[in-house]
Each structure stands twice: as structure tokens, then as C-alpha cells.
Amino acid sequence: MVQFPAELFVVPLGAPSGLSLRLARADDLRPLHTTCHPDKPLLQFRAHFEKMLDWQENDRCCWLVACDETGQIVGSGELVAYPHGNELANLVVIPTRRDEGIGTAMIEVLTAVARHLGLDxxxxxxxxxxxxxxxxxxxxxxxxxxxxxxxxxxxxxxxxxxx
Ligand SMILES: CC(C)(COP(=O)(O)OP(=O)(O)OC[C@H]1O[C@@H](n2cnc3c(N)ncnc32)[C@H](O)[C@@H]1OP(=O)(O)O)[C@@H](O)C(=O)NCCC(=O)NCCS
Incomplete structure (x- = not known):
């Protein structure tokens, strides 16, 4: 597994204060579902989440989670490397925190991760x-x-x- 340097997850300039960005981990399943993907059936979301965390161990995925100053999840987005191309997927910011620059910050960090992985x-x-x-x-x-x-x-x- 590629070790992602901590600098990759430094919150870009212009993002709201208190925001932090990190890789998703197994105990994010339910909070991520509740906050960012409540429209998806839990079983379906769980299957996708577990597959992506497995891929994350093998450098095929970076599931980025954005949290506020209390640690609550406010956004989520996935970088997935497929054989035919690399995709940013399922980008979501919770409705009460949109238009503050969180989506922009997540895309900038996921783009930096893609460069770090050598994707073209x-x-x-x-x-x-x-x-x-x-x-x-x-x-x-x-x-x-x-x-x-x-x-x-x-x-x-x-x-x-x-x-
Ligand atoms: C699309 C989405 C992820 C964007 O996230 P976001 O955090 O709202 O995005 P940003 O705040 O970075 O940028 C959006 C707007 O805020 C503006 N903005 C950027 N930084 C800002 C800041 N620091 N303060 C205020 N506004 C800012 C941007 O200029 C943009 O303006 P506009 O669209 O009104 O012209 C979010 O709206 C969302 O979850 N939508 C529902 C799900 C969805 O549609 N996902 C995309 C699927 S492809």
C-alpha cells in the first residue's frame, strides 16, 4: 500500500476554518451513510463501502472524508482507479454546509492524491x-x-x- 503523506490532506487555502480531511476508515460506515448517503439503501451502501475500503488498502481508491471542528462528517468523495480510467465519484457535502468551499477543497485534495499515485x-x-x-x-x-x-x-x- 502506498503511504499517503500527511501533507496531502492539509486543508487547502480558502476552505472553512475547522475543516479537516482524512481517509475513510471502517467505523465511518454508519455516520457516512446517515450524513452523506441517506438516500442509498444501507445494505447496498455497506457493500460499496467495504469494497472501496478494500481497494483503498490496494491503492485503487482514496475515500476522502471531510469533518468539522467537532469531528462530525460534513462531506465525502471517492477517487477510484479503474483499468479503463480514474474517476472522482459520489462527491457530497451535507446540505447545511454547501457553498463554503468544502467541495472545492475535497476535489483539490483528491486531485493531489491522484497525482501522488502517478495517475495521468x-x-x-x-x-x-x-x-x-x-x-x-x-x-x-x-x-x-x-x-x-x-x-x-x-x-x-x-x-x-x-x-
Ligand atoms: C456538488 C457539491 C459536492 C459541491 O460542494 P460545495 O461544498 O457546495 O462546493 P463549493 O462550496 O466548493 O463550491 C460551490 C459554490 O460555492 C462557491 N464557493 C467556493 N468557495 C467558497 C467559499 N470559501 N465561501 C463561499 N462560497 C464558496 C463556489 O464558487 C460555488 O459557487 P456557485 O456554484 O454558487 O457558483 C455539493 O453541492 C453537493 O453535495 N451537491 C449534492 C450532491 C451532488 O450534486 N454531487 C455531485 C454529483 S456529480
Whole structure:
């Protein structure tokens, strides 16, 4: 397993005070579900979480957790390295803490982790109707690559950033 240097998780300038960023750990399962993914069935979330923590041990995933000054989880996002490409996935900031720069800070740190792992590019998918998230990703240097149309799902735009 690659040892992630602590400097990678230093909170970037511009993020709210009291914010901390760290890797997810096994005891985050329920708090992460409650705070960031309450819409997902717990069993399904647990299966994904356990797989990603396993991948995290093998340098294929970095599951980043953002906490406030009391240690409560306020955001979450995953960097996943697949054979066909590397993806930022499931980026969420809890509704009461949006628009403070937490999402920006998580993307900046996950991008730094991707560079540390030697990845050459990152993709992120966004529903076509999610204009704010799209604008945020474009501001952070991602550019539109293609549209993805899956059955019974809203079309998504895939953005790419070369590292
Ligand atoms: C998308 C999402 C993760 C972004 O997180 P966020 O913490 O709100 O993002 P940021 O605060 O970094 O940036 C968003 C806005 O805040 C602004 N902002 C950035 N830093 C800021 C700061 N220090 N203070 C105030 N505003 C700030 C940005 O300019 C941006 O403005 P705009 O979109 O109103 O033009 C969050 O909105 C979310 O969880 N949405 C629901 C789930 C979702 O859609 N996920 C994305 C799936 S692809």
C-alpha cells in the first residue's frame, strides 16, 4: 500500500476554518451513510463501502472524508482507479454546509492524491441537470469529454482533467 503523506490532506487555502480531511476508515460506515448517503439503501451502501475500503488498502481508491471542528462528517468523495480510467465519484457535502468551499477543497485534495499515485488523468460524471456541479468542476479545470446515456437514467456529462 502506498503511504499517503500527511501533507496531502492539509486543508487547502480558502476552505472553512475547522475543516479537516482524512481517509475513510471502517467505523465511518454508519455516520457516512446517515450524513452523506441517506438516500442509498444501507445494505447496498455497506457493500460499496467495504469494497472501496478494500481497494483503498490496494491503492485503487482514496475515500476522502471531510469533518468539522467537532469531528462530525460534513462531506465525502471517492477517487477510484479503474483499468479503463480514474474517476472522482459520489462527491457530497451535507446540505447545511454547501457553498463554503468544502467541495472545492475535497476535489483539490483528491486531485493531489491522484497525482501522488502517478495517475495521468481524472474523470468525473455529472447529471446534465446538475448545472452547479458542472460549473464547479469546470472552474477546477475539468473539461467536457462526452455524454453518457444509460437506460432508465438521466444522461450524464463526463468531464476530464489531465494531470
Ligand atoms: C456538488 C457539491 C459536492 C459541491 O460542494 P460545495 O461544498 O457546495 O462546493 P463549493 O462550496 O466548493 O463550491 C460551490 C459554490 O460555492 C462557491 N464557493 C467556493 N468557495 C467558497 C467559499 N470559501 N465561501 C463561499 N462560497 C464558496 C463556489 O464558487 C460555488 O459557487 P456557485 O456554484 O454558487 O457558483 C455539493 O453541492 C453537493 O453535495 N451537491 C449534492 C450532491 C451532488 O450534486 N454531487 C455531485 C454529483 S456529480
Amino acid at each position: 488523468g481524472l474523470e468525473i460524471g455529472v447529471d446534465v441537470s446538475n448545472g452547479r456541479a458542472l460549473a464547479l468542476y469546470e472552474r477546477l479545470g475539468f473539461t467536457m469529454d462526452r455524454q453518457l446515456n444509460l437506460p432508465n437514467q438521466e444522461p450524464a456529462i463526463i468531464l476530464h482533467k489531465a494531470l
